Amino acid sequence: MARILVTGGAGFIGSNLVARLLQQGHDVVVYDNLSRSGCDANVAWLNEIAATSAGTLHLVRGDVADFESLQRAAEGAQRIYHLAGQVAVTTSVKDPRADFEANALGTFNVLEAARLVADNPIVLYSSTNKVYGGMEDVGVVEEATRYRYAHLPFGVPETQPLDFHSPYGCSKGAGDQYVRDYHRIYGIRSVVMRQSCIYGYRQFGIEDQGWVAWFIIAALKSRPITIYGDGKQVRDVLFIDDLLDAYDAAIAHIDRTAGNVYNIGGGPENTMSIWAEFGPLLERLLGRTIPVTYADWRPGDQRVYISDIRKAERDFGWRPKIGVEEGVTRLFHWVRDNMHLFAHL
Secondary structure: OOEEEEEOOOOHHHHHHHHHHHHOOOEEEEEEOOOOOOHHHHHHHHHHHHHOOOOEEEEEEOOOOOHHHHHHHHOOOOEEEEOOOOOOHHHHHHOHHHHHHHHHHHHHHHHHHHHHOOOOOEEEEEEEHHHHOOOOOOOEEEOOOOEEEOOOOOOEOOOOOOOOOHHHHHHHHHHHHHHHHHHHHHOOEEEEEEEOEEEOOOOOOEOOEOHHHHHHHHHHOOOOOEEEOOOOOEEEEEEHHHHHHHHHHHHHOHHHHOOEEEEEOOOOOOEEEOOOOHHHHHHHHHOOOOOOEEEOOOOOOOOEEOEOOHHHHHHHOOOOOOOHHHHHHHHHHHHHHOHHHHOOO
16 A cells, blocks of 8 residues: 655644544554644554554654654655644634744645655645635625625636735645646646635634634533624535545546645535524534624635635535535534543533
């Protein structure tokens, strides 16, 4: 089986991916600085998975900004999933240098390691819909519980002009474009996944990032919840298992996907407004009303973002299988049954 490097492999998406790769029998190197909340619990879980699977697990504690350390971890890798990075817009505004080093420099280092020491690798990069910016020129219509696009029935396509907004948008966007260009210039078999709101098991959400998980955790712990804006902002949401299926399919069709970018999210069929619609669903699961407070809109917060996922379906036959209510219910039950993991939040 393949030797695979997963940067950020102890995080939410990374740990779920590593568990799948171990169960598929691969030799997996997790490269992570373990700075995120929940990483230690995820590593313990991955060690349990490795003990009963055909794959092998190697943990390297390191930062993607440290090129020498990263290069050693990438030696001989046939596949690299680059998931590590700084993940919150608000954090990037507070500390833009750290955001740049984690996201822009970190991605450049991954690509250089792939070019110099890996074994003709496939590089899959976890990008973001934030590369499209606020999309102020796109018409939006306000409805009772949500906003919707006036003229994009399938959502935002990959042809939407890039408009990096916030240090986070700039750093992730720089990485996005470097990953594309390393295919054109150096022949690296790279794929960019511009991801929307991903949610699921082992997501230790915080107020600034991972909002679906954060609202569930906060509600179960009776923590205060603040809604920024009016709560009618719409996002397409994608359950973790569907995201990993997209990764698998893109890798399986690498002859077609190399050098391409894909919008990966729930698409028009899997959307909800962040509180006007999600709130009542969460209250039904919890069995009580949830008090919230409202605050001003945050900079760069889009009224609506929905991914047009038709290119992914055309190129590698992928569509989400898990609907919003099913996915939210799964995550709610997982958090409720594993509250010991959230004692620190």
